Amino acid sequence: MTRLWFLNRWVLFAVVAGGIAAFMDQDYYYTLLNFIGIHTLLVVGLNLLLGYAGQISLGHAAFFGLGAYTSGILTATVGVDPWLALVAGLAVSGTAAFLIGLPALKLRGYYLAMATLGFGIIVYIILNEASDLTGGPSGLSGIPSLSLAGFAFNTPRRLYLLIWILLGLILYISANLVNSRTGRAIRALHDGEAAAESLGVDTFRLKLKIFVWSALYASLAGSLFAHTLNFIAPSSFGFMFSIKLVTMVVLGGMASIWGSLLGAGALTVLPELLTVFHDFEMVIFGAILMAVMIFLPRGLVRGILDLYENRRYKRQGGSFPV
Amino acid sequence: MENFAPLLQYLISGLTNGAIYALIALGFGIIYNATTIINFAQGEMVMLGALCAISIYHVAPSLPLAFAGAVVLVTCVGLVFERLALRPVKDPTPIALIIITVGGAVLIKGVAMLIWGKEAYALPPFSGNDPIHLGPATILPQNLWVLGITAISVLALEAFFRLTLVGKAMRACAYNTRAARLVGIAAGRMVQLSFGLSAALGAGAGILIAPLTLGVYDMGTMLGLKGFSAAIIGGLGSLAGGVLGGLVLGVAEALATGFISSGYRDAVAFLLLLLVLFLRPQGLVGGRK
Amino acid sequence: MKTKAILGGLILALVGLGLIFLGCGDAKKTAPYVVGGIFSISGPASYLGEPERNSLEMVIGEVNAKGGINGHPIKLTIYDDEGDVTKARLHATKLAQDKNCLAVIGPSLTHTSMTTLEITQKAKLPLISCAAGSAITAPAKDRVWVFKTAQTDKMAVERIYQYLQKTNLKQVAILTVSTGFGVAGKEQLLSQASQYGIQVVAQEVFGEKDTDMTPQLTKLRGSTAQAVICWGTGPAPALVAKNMKQLGITIPLVQSHGVASKKFIELAGDAGDGIILPAGKLVIWQQLPDTDPQKAVCKEYAEKYHAKFKAPESSFGGYAYDAVRMLNQALTKAGNNRDKIRSELEGLKNFVGISGIFNMSPEDHNGLSPAAFVMVKIEKGEFKLID
Numbered sequence: 001m002t003r004l005w006f007l008n009r010w011v012l013f014a015v016v017a018g019g020i021a022a023f024m025d026q027d028y029y030y031t032l033l034n035f036i037g038i039h040t041l042l043v044v045g046l047n048l049l050l051g052y053a054g055q056i057s058l059g060h061a062a063f064f065g066l067g068a069y070t071s072g073i074l075t076a077t078v079g080v081d082p083w084l085a086l087v088a089g090l091a092v093s094g095t096a097a098f099l100i101g102l103p104a105l106k107l108r109g110y111y112l113a114m115a116t117l118g119f120g121i122i123v124y125i126i127l128n129e130a131s132d133l134t135g136g137p138s139g140l141s142g143i144p145s146l147s148l149a150g151f152a153f154n155t156p157r158r159l160y161l162l163i164w165i166l167l168g169l170i171l172y173i174s175a176n177l178v179n180s181r182t183g184r185a186i187r188a189l190h191d192g193e194a195a196a197e198s199l200g201v202d203t204f205r206l207k208l209k210i211f212v213w214s215a216l217y218a219s220l221a222g223s224l225f226a227h228t229l230n231f232i233a234p235s236s237f238g239f240m241f242s243i244k245l246v247t248m249v250v251l252g253g254m255a256s257i258w259g260s261l262l263g264a265g266a267l268t269v270l271p272e273l274l275t276v277f278h279d280f281e282m283v284i285f286g287a288i289l290m291a292v293m294i295f296l297p298r299g300l301v302r303g304i305l306d307l308y309e310n311r312r313y314k315r316q317g318g319s320f321p322v
Numbered sequence: 323m324e325n326f327a328p329l330l331q332y333l334i335s336g337l338t339n340g341a342i343y344a345l346i347a348l349g350f351g352i353i354y355n356a357t358t359i360i361n362f363a364q365g366e367m368v369m370l371g372a373l374c375a376i377s378i379y380h381v382a383p384s385l386p387l388a389f390a391g392a393v394v395l396v397t398c399v400g401l402v403f404e405r406l407a408l409r410p411v412k413d414p415t416p417i418a419l420i421i422i423t424v425g426g427a428v429l430i431k432g433v434a435m436l437i438w439g440k441e442a443y444a445l446p447p448f449s450g451n452d453p454i455h456l457g458p459a460t461i462l463p464q465n466l467w468v469l470g471i472t473a474i475s476v477l478a479l480e481a482f483f484r485l486t487l488v489g490k491a492m493r494a495c496a497y498n499t500r501a502a503r504l505v506g507i508a509a510g511r512m513v514q515l516s517f518g519l520s521a522a523l524g525a526g527a528g529i530l531i532a533p534l535t536l537g538v539y540d541m542g543t544m545l546g547l548k549g550f551s552a553a554i555i556g557g558l559g560s561l562a563g564g565v566l567g568g569l570v571l572g573v574a575e576a577l578a579t580g581f582i583s584s585g586y587r588d589a590v591a592f593l594l595l596l597l598v599l600f601l602r603p604q605g606l607v608g609g610r611k
Numbered sequence: 612m613k614t615k616a617i618l619g620g621l622i623l624a625l626v627g628l629g630l631i632f633l634g635c636g637d638a639k640k641t642a643p644y645v646v647g648g649i650f651s652i653s654g655p656a657s658y659l660g661e662p663e664r665n666s667l668e669m670v671i672g673e674v675n676a677k678g679g680i681n682g683h684p685i686k687l688t689i690y691d692d693e694g695d696v697t698k699a700r701l702h703a704t705k706l707a708q709d710k711n712c713l714a715v716i717g718p719s720l721t722h723t724s725m726t727t728l729e730i731t732q733k734a735k736l737p738l739i740s741c742a743a744g745s746a747i748t749a750p751a752k753d754r755v756w757v758f759k760t761a762q763t764d765k766m767a768v769e770r771i772y773q774y775l776q777k778t779n780l781k782q783v784a785i786l787t788v789s790t791g792f793g794v795a796g797k798e799q800l801l802s803q804a805s806q807y808g809i810q811v812v813a814q815e816v817f818g819e820k821d822t823d824m825t826p827q828l829t830k831l832r833g834s835t836a837q838a839v840i841c842w843g844t845g846p847a848p849a850l851v852a853k854n855m856k857q858l859g860i861t862i863p864l865v866q867s868h869g870v871a872s873k874k875f876i877e878l879a880g881d882a883g884d885g886i887i888l889p890a891g892k893l894v895i896w897q898q899l900p901d902t903d904p905q906k907a908v909c910k911e912y913a914e915k916y917h918a919k920f921k922a923p924e925s926s927f928g929g930y931a932y933d934a935v936r937m938l939n940q941a942l943t944k945a946g947n948n949r950d951k952i953r954s955e956l957e958g959l960k961n962f963v964g965i966s967g968i969f970n971m972s973p974e975d976h977n978g979l980s981p982a983a984f985v986m987v988k989i990e991k992g993e994f995k996l997i998d
Contacts, residue, residue: 286429535822
């Protein structure tokens with residue numbers, strides 16, 4: 001039963017995503033969907049770390065920025081092939097994550113939060129200050145579009161195809177990862193490190209692996225972002241964006257692959273629809289983070305479902321199975 | 323000798339900022355000791371302190387009144403924050419607590435922006451604006467106020483924790499909450515007290531620095547992060563460590579600006595944080611954990 | 612069970628999303644001229660976006676009250692990019708796909724303008740940016756569809772150096788902020804120095820949010836500089852003035868046009884006295900001689916803005932004011948033809964605006980000269996025209 005539903009979700013994803021591509025012809029909505037896709041990539045990666053491994057990164061925008069700027073600089077300034085630059089971005093971000101995770105993940109609790117926070121700010125400062133390399137605060141322009149066998153992804157619609165096919169792939173890989181043996185070990189980690197250790201899980205290596213993995217997602221998203229906008233500026237990669245990503249994870253639901261799509265989608269679309277977001281953005285993000293974590297720690301969607309089922313179980317005289 | 327004049331000026335700048343970082347670091351330390359929570363909203367208390375003092379001064383131009391009023395107001399904010407945001411948490415994992423306090427910081431900042439807008443405001447210095455010449459360097463009376471009040475606060479805190487019954491009870495909670503409960507200490511009260519105390523310290527820091535730096539709704543984030551780095555650098559939970567960490571950080575920043583490059587000043591602060599995290603995670607004065 | 616529930620929710624969400632998208636087809640409208648606006652109305656740069664939006668709405672309101680342009684009312688579509696490139700890109704895309712949209716005014720910032728122009732260029736949609744960066748319209752041959760009304764940093768630097776040359780100050784120290792504004796200013800300060808026989812003997816930077824510039828100034832004090840030039844916006848330049856006073860540095864302080872506002876004087880307090888800076892003429896329009904053609908335009912704008920919004924007028928709002936008046940002139944002649952509007956804008960000559968007198972050409976899509984700036988000095992809390 002579960003297996004079947006699981007398969008169906010992918011079919012549904014493909015049908016809806018494909019249907020949109022077939023019937024819609026407005027650049028604005030494609031652009032919006034492209035940003036949703038890019039944000040979802042970031043959020044899925046962060047969710048693996050936050051929701052599954054129980055570790056937090058407060059500087060995820062830095063890996064996003066490293067990917068974007070490696071792609072941007074290598075293609076616009078050096079003239080490297082965009083795909084090669086994308087891979088280089090992955091290498092840079094992965095190495096950075098490895099180097100930070102190596103010492104920070106040996107320690108408990110707050111240390112990864114602090115280390116990533118510090119790293120995020122340092123990267124942001126370098127993007128601003130090293131203007132010879134990065135173009136400085138005014139940004140880096142002239143980034144070419146990606147292309148495959150002569151097919152250039154240079155319109156919102158074509159980019160939509162690229163981003164959402166990649167996203168489907170990444171979601172599939174992530175879902176498999178979570179449901180694999182490694183995935184179960186990861187979840188054991190979240191529930192209790194000591195218990196996981198006693199079951200023979202090398203928790204440190206596992207956490208490190210997840211951390212690097214999530215940095216790679218962010219880097220891929222960054223490269224796609226650079227080739228989508230053809231222009232990047234440091235202001236997209238600041239501390240506030242890292243917080244926004246955490247908010248997306250929390251809203252969509254910790255440890256939920258599909259929740260990531262929802263969280264990223266909601267927080268990308270809502271500010272477009274509701275002007276109330278503009279000056280209240282910080283208040284809303286802060287309130288979401290606090291309220292969800294206090295009242296529905298499993299995320300908004302799962303939390304509401306939990307509440308609903310809990311009530312139903314109670315009505316039937318049973319108790320909610322945890 | 324030629325290099326001495328700028329060096330002294332860098333030290334004055336570094337120690338003043340360092341003292342502010344130290345006050346914020348102490349706020350982190352007090353809460354951490356009582357609860358093992360890192361309160362990411364600590365920096366926003368600094369901002370609230372500065373802006374509340376400026377607003378009160380605007381209505382009734384008396385600095386002592388502004389100081390006292392702002393400290394009381396922000397202490398209340400700290401207490402309310404603990405009551406509304408942290409006590410109801412059902413599952414206090416570190417992750418949940420980090421996210422909640424980060425959320426609190428963003429929320430407070432957002433509300434402050436709605437109240438005060440995005441503009442910066444000035445607060446007059448406590449006693450005049452005429453620089454005092456100190457050999458080849460100059461120092462403002464306000465710098466002396468910052469250093470003096472920080473020193474007094476640190477001594478008062480130390481005395482509070484060592485000499486008073488409440489202070490001893492708080493320390494007992496920090497060492498072993500369950501044991502403290504067993505001997506009749508109201509641990510919940512102590513947690514509340516720690517939030518109030520650290521909010522007061524943060525507010526004090528904000529009011530002290532406002533005449534030098536102006537007050538603006540987004541000043542708290544960076545100050546909070548720096549104070550937090552100071553706490554880690556010194557050794558989380560150690561009072562002496564927080565002070566040392568703050569001063570080291572402030573001086574390092576000033577020297578880096580003076581001798582290396584002014585653009586990377588904040589990067590130096592966080593690089594120092596990363597270095598300490600990696601080489602000596604227990605901090606400069608912390609013991610092995 | 613739960614899986615099913617989640618799945619149900621997901622289907623609903625996605626289908627809903629799809630329906631929203633499909634349902635949003637554009638109804639064809641014909642009569643009004645559609646003009647887009649993208650400004651940083653909220654976010655950190657709202658001090659730019661807000662007066663720009665207000666000025667745009669004010670002018671369009673007047674035009675429509677008088678019956679529109681050649682009988683066509685103007686429909687304004689204004690978006691807030693919050694200073695975020697992603698949002699600016701989205702809004703630009705939305706405006707570009709509207710076939711009725713004839714031109715876009717804004718964005719307020721250099722980086723948001725750079726991402727917007729990628730879209731408007733492709734869509735062949737005229738864009739009149741309100742941001743300062745010279746890269747927005749240079750080279751004009753590549754930026755066929757892009758114009759801008761704000762003075763560039765190059766002109767401000769020329770004015771400062773001309774003034775320093777006149778007062779015989781040859782060695783300067785520069786202190787610039789690490790933002791797009793500061794970096795562009797620094798480039799110009801360094802590249803133009805030699806033309807005016809000026810030597811930059813020290814250069815330092817500071818962060819936008821920095822609150823203590825004494826280390827940088829201490830370093831500058833050790834140099835042979837005869838004047839300090841500070842390039843920044845917001846509260847930090849006021850702190851530079853305060854810190855200089857604290858350190859007892861008495862050489863002249865020159866600031867950029869980024870601080871030409873009352874707020875700066877208020878923040879700097881006593882330390883503000885004696886500061887010299889280039890400013891648009893709007894700041895001191897009362898002190899202009901009656902022969903200056905800009906005086907009347909500035910007077911009209913200042914008085915109208917004041918009356919309508921009960922807030923002080925600002926040079927930033929002036930950028931949008933000039934842009935929309937320019938566009939109205941082009942619309943009057945060219946009608947609803949984007950190509951003709953573009954040619955009209957490019958051919959604009961002797962257009963008297965708030966920010967200066969514009970003379971556009973195929974090589975210059977800004978059209979201003981250094982005469983757009985005057986040098987002013989802060990005396991007793993007021994700007995005073997000195998050159």
